Amino acid sequence: MTTHNAALPLRIVHLYPEQMNIYGDTGNVLTMVRRAQWHGYDPEVVVHRPGVAFPEDVDLIVGGGGQDSGQGLVADDLLALGDHIHGLADDGVAMLMVCGLYQLFGNFFETVTGERLDGIGIFDVATYGGPKRLVGNVRANTQFGEVFGYENHSGLTMLGEGQRPFGEIAMGSGNNGRDRTEGAIYNNVYGTYLHGSVLPKNPRFADALIEAAAVRRYGAFAPAQIDDQLAERARSRARQLGV
Numbered sequence: 001m002t003t004h005n006a007a008l009p010l011r012i013v014h015l016y017p018e019q020m021n022i023y024g025d026t027g028n029v030l031t032m033v034r035r036a037q038w039h040g041y042d043p044e045v046v047v048h049r050p051g052v053a054f055p056e057d058v059d060l061i062v063g064g065g066g067q068d069s070g071q072g073l074v075a076d077d078l079l080a081l082g083d084h085i086h087g088l089a090d091d092g093v094a095m096l097m098v099c100g101l102y103q104l105f106g107n108f109f110e111t112v113t114g115e116r117l118d119g120i121g122i123f124d125v126a127t128y129g130g131p132k133r134l135v136g137n138v139r140a141n142t143q144f145g146e147v148f149g150y151e152n153h154s155g156l157t158m159l160g161e162g163q164r165p166f167g168e169i170a171m172g173s174g175n176n177g178r179d180r181t182e183g184a185i186y187n188n189v190y191g192t193y194l195h196g197s198v199l200p201k202n203p204r205f206a207d208a209l210i211e212a213a214a215v216r217r218y219g220a221f222a223p224a225q226i227d228d229q230l231a232e233r234a235r236s237r238a239r240q241l242g243v
Helices: 026-038 068-080 082-090 100-104 203-218 229-240
Strands: 008-015 041-048 060-063 094-098 108-110 116-118 125-142 145-159 167-171 184-186 189-192
Touching (some): 008 026, 008 203, 026 041, 026 060, 026 203, 060 203, 068 100, 068 116, 094 100, 094 203, 100 189
Parallel strands (some): 008 041, 094 189
Antiparallel strands (some): 108 116, 125 145, 184 189
């Protein structure tokens, strides 16, 4: 492995780690940190919790999934930050939102009991609580090639007209089990239902987020040569098992 960057700082904001980390989505933050280091950057993780000031000088934002109750605990804080996060998204800040926060980055999430949580509308999507959970391995075709993950959600997400999905489902249920779409994209903001965590299994996707952050802050990205044999073996094995 060789590196080409001179330990340039990158600030990663982890949204609501206590409330929105039900399926180990913190692994995505760990992957961002380690791969950024391998590429020669100096990542700093800053946690954002409800009710405190949002960090400044943000390069990457990562958020995970949680129970409906967890979403309720963070929804008001996220709404208060909505205009600011819209500005960051418009400015090209890279973000990854998984499951629950993907839903709250949409227009709204209506639970199975009819309670509606308003989202901040980064994505033109609407999510409704469904009668059963969509659970299992997922393989989706994306701009980063095949992306592997594991889904576990009862929310059924519908894309608005013109909303670009993150990928097309090759195996699994994706957004709603009907239209073969998975996730959503706005600028450098990605929403997905893939847990797992998703980034360790998909290093090309992880590096794309780091590249977007580096290019926005420094104007260029010089990737290191990283040995991803273990990740590729895991992906190959998943294909052999029919994922």
